Amino acid sequence: MENTSDSLGNMYANLFGFLNLPLCDDIGSSDADVAVLGLPYDLATSGRAGTRSGPNAIRQASANLRWEEARWPWTFRLADRIKAVDCGDVHYYQGDHAAFVAACEARAGEILDAGKTLLSLGGDHYVALPLLRQHVKRHGKLALIHFDAHTDTDEDGWIYDHGAMFHHARMEGLLDESRCIQVGIRTWYEPEEHPFRVIDADQACSLSSTDLAATIREHVGDGPAYVSFDIDCLDPAFAPGTGTPVAGGLSSNHVLATLRGLAGLELAGMDIVEVAPAYDHSEVTALAAATLALEFLYLVAARFTE
Secondary structure, three states: OOOOHHHHHOOOOOOOOHHHOOEOOOHHHOOOOEEEEEEOOOOOOOOOOOHHHHHHHHHHHHHHHOOOOOOOOOOOOHHHOOOEEEEEEOOOOOOOHHHHHHHHHHHHHHHHHOOOEEEEEEOOHHHHHHHHHHHHHHHOOEEEEEEOOOOOOOOOOOOOOOOOHHHHHHHOOOEOHHHOEEEEEOOOOOOOOOOOEEEEHHHHHHOOHHHHHHHHHHHHOOOOEEEEEEHHHEOOOOOOOOOOOOOOOEOHHHHHHHHHOOOOOOEEEEEEEOOOHHHOOOOHHHHHHHHHHHHHHHHHHOOOOO
């Protein structure tokens, strides 16, 4: 991420890691603060498949974010605050759910045991469940800050189902339910029986980003929180490349400004999921996901002093 004339002249060359971060296989010996991990899995989709290609698409789109010394409107360079590496993708035998879960938990656990903050790139949204299991082992029960068009709490869903993993997370006791909040919901759910606070898409769009962030902060309060971002929280105008697009969502600007408003919260980790590049146009969805990922890195860096 060095902003030299040489690196700027080769923004699109040999881009293997997110933002061209150094690749790292031995995370235990790395002095990095943050690790990026790809999860090329889409066996749990109920709509259009293709999110297995999401991590690579996000990495490639991140080339467009490398030229700025500091990401607007932040006033510092990431490299002045934190070190980050890309740990590549989780390897598993394609078609084997259990093999993916085991590999995901093992790799995420290794990264978290090394004391790193984990930024995960999906993959379909089911990947949040094995990730949460590992984060809870290190942080205890977590608040969930969940951006999505869907609640993903289907009690009738399958075990491997990208619409049911937060129901399973509840049943496994992973979440501090009183501190969980879902933003952007615009598909059917039972408000009277729903376990989490919901700010639906109409409410979220009517609030300023400042007020939306304040509402999230007030509900989450103190203690560690995990951010899970389904790209279909964004309106399809801003993120067409996803498996289950739903009209009427949030804009990229509204979400990015809201995320910045969460600076100072104890964010234990983040996943960005459901990017399906086969349905994308001009990399707009992948670029939105890459920008969200970069925003999270700045949120982590903001907790560090220069």
